Amino acid sequence: MPEQLRSVDEHRAVVARLLSPTPTALVPLADALGAALGEDLLSPLDLPPFDNSAMDGYAVRAADLVTAGPEQPVRLPVTADIPAGRSDIPELEPGTAHRIMTGAPLPPGADSVVPVELTDAGTAEVTFTAPATVAAHIRTRGDDVHQGDRVLRHGDSLSPSRLGLAAAVGQAELRVHRRPRVLILSTGSELREPGAELLPGQIYESNSVMLAAAVREAGCEAEVLRFVPDDVDRLHAALAEHLTDKDLLLTSGGISAGAYEVVKDALTGPDVEFAKVAMQPGMPQGCGHYRGVPVVTLPGNPVSALVSFEVFVRPALRACAGHRTTRRPSLLAALTEPVTSRPGRRQFLRGMYSPGTATVTPVGGHGSHLLGKLAAANCLFTVPEETTALHLGEQVELFLLP
Ligand code: AMP
Ligand code: MG
Numbered sequence: 049m050p051e052q053l054r055s056v057d058e059h060r061a062v063v064a065r066l067l068s069p070t071p072t073a074l075v076p077l078a079d080a081l082g083a084a085l086g087e088d089l090l091s092p093l094d095l096p097p098f099d100n101s102a103m104d105g106y107a108v109r110a111a112d113l114v115t116a117g118p119e120q121p122v123r124l125p126v127t128a129d130i131p132a133g134r135s136d137i138p139e140l141e142p143g144t145a146h147r148i149m150t151g152a153p154l155p156p157g158a159d160s161v162v163p164v165e166l167t168d169a170g171t172a173e174v175t176f177t178a179p180a181t182v183a184a185h186i187r188t189r190g191d192d193v194h195q196g197d198r199v200l201r202h203g204d205s206l207s208p209s210r211l212g213l214a215a216a217v218g219q220a221e222l223r224v225h226r227r228p229r230v231l232i233l234s235t236g237s238e239l240r241e242p243g244a245e246l247l248p249g250q251i252y253e254s255n256s257v258m259l260a261a262a263v264r265e266a267g268c269e270a271e272v273l274r275f276v277p278d279d280v281d282r283l284h285a286a287l288a289e290h291l292t293d294k295d296l297l298l299t300s301g302g303i304s305a306g307a308y309e310v311v312k313d314a315l316t317g318p319d320v321e322f323a324k325v326a327m328q329p330g331m332p333q334g335c336g337h338y339r340g341v342p343v344v345t346l347p348g349n350p351v352s353a354l355v356s357f358e359v360f361v362r363p364a365l366r367a368c369a370g371h372r373t374t375r376r377p378s379l380l381a382a383l384t385e386p387v388t389s390r391p392g393r394r395q396f397l398r399g400m401y402s403p404g405t406a407t408v409t410p411v412g413g414h415g416s417h418l419l420g421k422l423a424a425a426n427c428l429f430t431v432p433e434e435t436t437a438l439h440l441g442e443q444v445e446l447f448l449l450p
Contacts, residue, residue, distance in 0.1 A: 053326035054333075055433075056359060056394045062321075063335050063360045066342035067296065067368035070226040077215055080206045082267045083224035084370030089200040091217040094190035099154040101130075103185045106145040106167060107158035110180040121175045129171075130155065145174050154186055161185035193217065203372030205267075225370030228268040228295040231341075232259050234275035235283065235301040235310045236348060241274070254419065255300040255353050259346075262357050263298070265450050266365045278302060278310040291341050295368060298361065301348030304332045311345045320345070326433060328393040329416030330356040349416040355396045355428060358449075376447040381408040381429070387438050389431040398425035401446055408446055425449065 072086030101107065108124070116122040124145040128138050132151040140146055140157035148154070148161060160180040168175040193199055199217060200210055206224065214222055239253035240246055253275050260270035271294070276286045291297065302311035303322060312322055312334070320336030320343060329352040334345035344361050346353045358376075366374035381399075384407050389395040398421055399408040408429050412421025429446035431438060438444065 051324065053331075053392065054323045056325060056327050059323060059325045059333055059335075060360050060363065063344055064364045064367060066335060066337070066344070067228070067364050069370045070228055070295065070368060072223045072225050072370070074221040074223050076221055077211050077219065080211060080214075080222050080224050081208070083206050083222075083227065084267075084372070085200050085202055085204045085206060085210075086223040086225050086370060088198050088202050089214060089217070089219070089222070091193045091195055091197045091199045093193075093217060094195050095193035095216060096187050096189055096191070099189050100187050101148045101150055101152050101154060101161045101185060102187050103161055103163040104149050105147075105161050105163040105165075105185065106174055106176075107140055107148045107155050108145050108160050108162055108176075108180050109140065109142055109158060110160040110182045112143055113160075113162075113176050113178075113180045116176045116179050118177050121177050123173050123175050126171055126174050128155065147171065147174075159183065159186075201372070203370060205371050205373065228365055228368045229293060230263045230268050230270050230296045230298055230365070231273060231287075231290050231294045232256050232263065232270055233273040233283075233286065233297065233299045234259075234348075235278060235299060236275060237277040237279075237308070239275045254350055255346075255348065258350065258354060259298060259300065259357060262354065262362070263365065266362050267369050267371070268295075268365050276310070278308040280310055280314045283310055283314045287338070291339055294341050296361075296365065297338055297341050297343040298346065298357075299343065300346045300353045303334050303345045303347060315343065315345065326393050327356075327359070328390060328395050328414065330359070330396070331393075333360070335360075347416075350419040351398075351422050352416040354422065355416075358428065358447075359396065378445050378447050379406075379427075380443050381406050381446055382441050382443055383407070383438055384409045384440065386440050387431060389436055389438075391436050392433055394433050395431035396428045397431065398422050399427045399429045399446060400425060401427040401429075401448065408444060 127144040128146040130148045130152040137153050137155045140155040159182050234256045240250045242252045256272045260272045263270040299311050302309045322334040325333045332347050346356050363374040398411045401408045411425040412418045427446045427448050429444040
C-alpha cells in the first residue's frame with residue numbers, strides 16, 4: 049500500500065486557516081512601508097488641487113499670440129511674477145503675460161503657458177515668435193485624482209509610490225494592519241551558535257537567522273529564541289516565557305521519523321497534526337496550536353525549512369499581515385537542462401533564472417541539506433507531482449527568491 053500523502057495545496061490551506069488578519073492601527077507614513085493598508089483611502093482633494101503650470105515660462109492668453117511668428121514677433125509686458133507657492137494670484141489682463149514657474153497657480157484669464165526656452169526670457173517685456181496652443185503646459189485641477197476617488201484599497205501593500213500618494217492627498221498617518229509577531233525556535237542537540245567552536249559532530253545553527261530574515265522580508269516581526277537541544281522539557285521551558293503576544297510560533301527540526309524528534313514529542317496531541325506532504329524537499333510538516341498560539345513546525349534541513357516557509361508559511365503570514373496579494377508572482381521559463389523528479393511529489397528545485405532569455409538553469413541537486421546551492425540560486429521552480437522528467441527547453445513555473 050503506498051502511503052497517503054497530503055497534497056501541497058491542502059497543507060497550504062490548513063496552514064492558512066490557522067491565522068487571521070491582525071488588528072489595524074494608525075501609524076505615521078514613515079513607519080508604514082511594507083505594511084498592508086487597513087482600510088480604503090478616499091482622496092479628500094483633487095490632484096493637482098489647482099490648475100498650475102507644467103513649465104517655467106509665461107502664462108498668456110493664446111488669443112494674444114495668434115499672429116506671432118519668426119518674422120512677426122509679439123511683445124507683451126510682463127505684469128506679474130508667479131513663483132511656486134504664491135497664493136495671491138492677480139488676473140491676467142488681455143495683452144499681458146505673467147512670468148510663471150513650474151507648479152505655480154495659473155492666473156485667472158490665462159489659457160496657455162509658453163516655456164521660457166521659446167521666448168527671449170524677458171522680465172519687463174517678453175517676446176514670442178510662435179502662436180501658443182490653448183491648454184498647453186497646463187496641469188488641470190483633478191487630472192490625476194478626483195476628490196472622493198478611492199486611491200488606495202484595503203489590503204494594498206504600501207510601496208514607496210503608494211506612500212507618496214498618501215502624502216500627496218494630505219495623510220500624515222495611515223491605518224495599517226499590525227505586523228504579525230513570529231517566535232522562531234530551532235531544535236537540535238548538534239547545533240552550535242555561529243562564532244563558537246565546533247566539537248566533532250556539531251554544526252552551526254543556521255535556520256533561525258534564515259527564517260527570521262524570511263519572516264521580516266515577508267513584512268512581519270521576528271523574535272528568535274535561537275535553539276534548544278532535543279529535550280522535551282527544555283523545549284517547553286524555553287517557549288513558556290516567550291509565547292505571549294505572538295501570532296505564530298515557527299519551529300524547525302525534530303519532526304521527522306527518527307528518534308529524538310523533540311518537536312513531535314513535545315507537541316503531539318489533539319491541537320497539532322503532523323502530516324507527510326507530497327513534496328520534495330519538505331515532506332514532514334506539522335501545524336496546529338500550542339497553548340493557544342498558532343504553530344507551524346518546519347523540518348530541520350535548511351533547504352526544506354526555507355522551501356516550506358515559502359510554500360506554506362509566507363502566504364499565511366502575508367494574509368495575516370493584511371495583504372491582499374499573498375503569493376510571490378510566478379513566471380514561466382524554459383529549462384536549460386533536463387531534470388528528473390520522483391513521481392507523486394511536487395518538486396521545488398533551486399534554479400538560476402535569466403530574465404533576458406526567460407530560461408532557468410537548475411542549481412544543485414535534490415538534496416535538502418544543500419544550503420550552499422540554495423544561496424547560489426535566485427528562484428525555486430516546480431516540477432508537478434505527475435511529472436517524472438522534463439526535457440531541455442520545457443517550460444517550468446518558478447518564483448523568484450529575495
Ligand atoms: P531534523 O529535522 O531535526 O531531523 O534535522 C534534519 C537535518 O537538518 C539534520 O542534519 C540537522 O542537523 C539539520 N538541522 C536541523 N536544524 C538545523 C538548524 N537550525 N540549523 C542547521 N541545520 C539544522
Ligand atoms: Mg533535529
